[in-house]
Amino acid sequence: MSFNLHPVINNGISKGDPSFSGGSLHCHCKASPVTISLTSNISHNHACGCSKCWKPSGAIFSIVGVVPRGSLSVTSGNEKLFVVDSTAVIRRHACKECKVHLFGRIEQEHAFYGLDFVHVELSEEKGWQEVQFAAFVSSTIEQGLVAAEEADLVRGQIKKLGLETYDALSPGLMDAIAVFTAKKNGVLRESKL
Numbered sequence: 727m728s729f730n731l732h733p734v735i736n737n738g739i740s741k742g743d744p745s746f747s748g749g750s751l752h753c754h755c756k757a758s759p760v761t762i763s764l765t766s767n768i769s770h771n772h773a774c775g776c777s778k779c780w781k782p783s784g785a786i787f788s789i790v791g792v793v794p795r796g797s798l799s800v801t802s803g804n805e806k807l808f809v810v811d812s813t814a815v816i817r818r819h820a821c822k823e824c825k826v827h828l829f830g831r832i833e834q835e836h837a838f839y840g841l842d843f844v845h846v847e848l849s850e851e852k853g854w855q856e857v858q859f860a861a862f863v864s865s866t867i868e869q870g871l872v873a874a875e876e877a878d879l880v881r882g883q884i885k886k887l888g889l890e891t892y893d894a895l896s897p898g899l900m901d902a903i904a905v906f907t908a909k910k911n912g913v914l915r916e917s918k919l
């Protein structure tokens with residue numbers, strides 16, 4: 727049994743170019759697409775199985791990475807953008823015609839404030855950072871995309887690609903969120919290492 731994880735990773739992971747320094751992304755509209763420009767490569771690129779991140783038709787994962795918000799500008803079609811869910815931490819800006827998400831932005835105090843979330847499959851350029859891990863795998867069950875009994879098969883398929891799988895974010899990103907919370911609460915513990 728083989729799952730349509732996402733077209734970008736179904737046939738293996740192709741490495742990015744560490745010296746690549748950005749490019750442009752566009753929505754799926756043939757006429758007057760929304761376009762954005764990034765002046766840096768992405769980081770933390772990963773597959774996300776959550777229900778909120780944009781997935782191309784048929785895929786059970788989204789592929790999403792981050793850029794500093796100062797690296798991102800909307801270069802055309804700004805008037806076609808709408809915020810999918812203004813109550814979400816990540817305010818995902820999508821094209822109102824084709825529904826593709828161009829970028830997600832955090833406008834509140836948060837560990838990831840200052841980072842925008844993007845899907846570089848919307849770019850023709852090559853060199854973007856490759857996918858590093860898979861997050862929120864169990865969320866695919868919530869959406870009826872995967873049966874509970876199939877979840878370990880999905881994990882196995884991802885591991886065969888050489889990627890680790892998680893049911894939240896990766897430990898590094900979860901730690902970053904936890905450090906932010908500990909600092910906010912004035913309890914961040916100093917390392918004795």
Ligand SMILES: N[C@@H](CCC(=O)N[C@@H](CS)C(=O)NCC(=O)O)C(=O)O
Nearest residue numbers: 774775776777778779814815816865
């Ligand atoms: N199980 C939930 C998980 C949603 C979730 O927590 N998504 C993560 C990864 S994108 C997140 O950080 N969400 C914040 C947000 O969407 O604003 C779902 O699938 O909807």
Ligand SMILES: [Zn+2]
Nearest residue numbers: 753755821824
């Ligand atoms: Zn569009």
Ligand SMILES: [Zn+2]
Nearest residue numbers: 774776778779
């Ligand atoms: Zn997500």
